[in-house]
């Protein structure tokens with residue numbers, strides 16, 4: 001999509017659709033006043049009659065209004081000026097784009113962004129790119145069609161450029177997750193990651209099964225054993241900082257399909273399990289954006305890629321595994337596989353010099369029970385680091401909520417035969433016992449775990465986002481990297 005900055009007389013601007021905004025109290029921002037004048041006060045009359053609402057996210061369409069060249073004007077409710085955050089700007093841009101992408105359109109102008117700060121324009125452009133792409137990758141006729149060109153009123157070149165980078169990164173994550181599991185198995189995903197990283201100048205190393213064996217990744221390898229698709233570990237390296245400076249470590253769960261293994265999932269629970277590599281895809285999207293933004297920070301990204309399947313060689317309940325850091329693990333449930341994969345990947349991340357860690361994983365249904373579909377769980381061994389991550393997620397409008405890590409939860413995963421077991425005693429507090437398991441593998445480094453089982457994959461579409469992969473937390477990770485120093 002072409003993205004161009006525009007200025008001048010809005011009513012003379014020839015486009016397929018012109019997007020303007022109205023505030024919650026019914027007042028019109030400057031650019032909308034111009035449209036109002038050009039249309040002989042039509043806009044103000046419609047607002048007055050409550051045909052057009054300023055409630056955040058409401059939309060109304062004026063087809064071919066007299067006085068303006070645009071074929072249609074989409075009026076978007078922007079809520080209150082005091083509540084206009086980056087998260088709101090993202091959703092407004094996305095709502096407008098999703099509304100207009102239902103037909104092929106050559107050009108769309110976003111003119112609600114005039115006199116917005118750069119960070120809001122960036123978020124709106126990002127949202128517009130995300131809103132007009134859907135999950136229907138294999139439909140003969142797509143339900144959402146990106147426009148040829150996006151015109152943004154009064155935007156700086158910089159904000160348009162960074163907005164595009166962020167939007168494309170979120171969409172990269174989404175498309176990797178939305179692809180079916182027959183296309184995205186560990187080796188195939190590793191190839192795609194390598195391609196994406198080559199394009200943005202990020203070093204990329206891939207460990208195959210033999211290397212994983214040499215590296216004693218017994219926990220990850222056990223999960224992979226039931227599948228005919230061999231596992232991979234991808235290590236991405238971006239050196240935007242100086243040598244010797246602190247290293248941000250991003251770790252992602254990349255289970256390309258989670259059948260549950262011998263503790264097999266029922267059909268309903270299994271259907272969406274191509275989304276179980278969303279953590280890895282989020283790390284990939286964030287690495288791409290961080291590199292293209294040339295942020296002055298050293299980052300390593302690691303993705304543990306396996307398929308959790310069943311065969312005569314699948315790992316079994318009661319098996320004892322030896323993780324890379326030497327700890328032994330009893331398997332009590334083969335569907336608690338994500339933590340087994342992450343155990344070894346976290347250990348590699350620490351060995352490769354990560355000074356602070358964030359891992360992202362569609363780890364537990366329990367987290368969705370606790371917080372619902374839209375909110376991620378945050379769990380950490382370091383309150384300062386957790387606060388930093390939370391501040392970024394708040395700033396970009398991706399919702400997360402911290403869960404406690406009391407020692408009692410750790411007691412629940414003590415093993416009988418081995419050091420630890422891969423599930424707690426009973427299912428209560430399952431999001432936290434899973435995090436307690438991960439904590440065993442971070443060697444005491446500041447670490448924050450983000451359980452994205454809820455927000456990574458939407459069952460139903462939202463006004464601003466198609467159903468399927470959301471790309472949630474790519475923007476949070478980039479914001480963390482932006483505030484690294």
Ligand code: BES
Nearest residue numbers: 276333335336362363364365366423453
């Ligand atoms: N990938 C699932 C978690 C999940 C559930 C992700 C729903 C997205 C949506 C994970 O591997 C899993 O199966 N977890 C089990 C853990 C249990 C066996 C302790 C769960 O949550 O039921």
Ligand code: MN
Nearest residue numbers: 258335336337
């Ligand atoms: Mn599972």
Ligand code: ZN
Nearest residue numbers: 255258276338
């Ligand atoms: Zn899983």
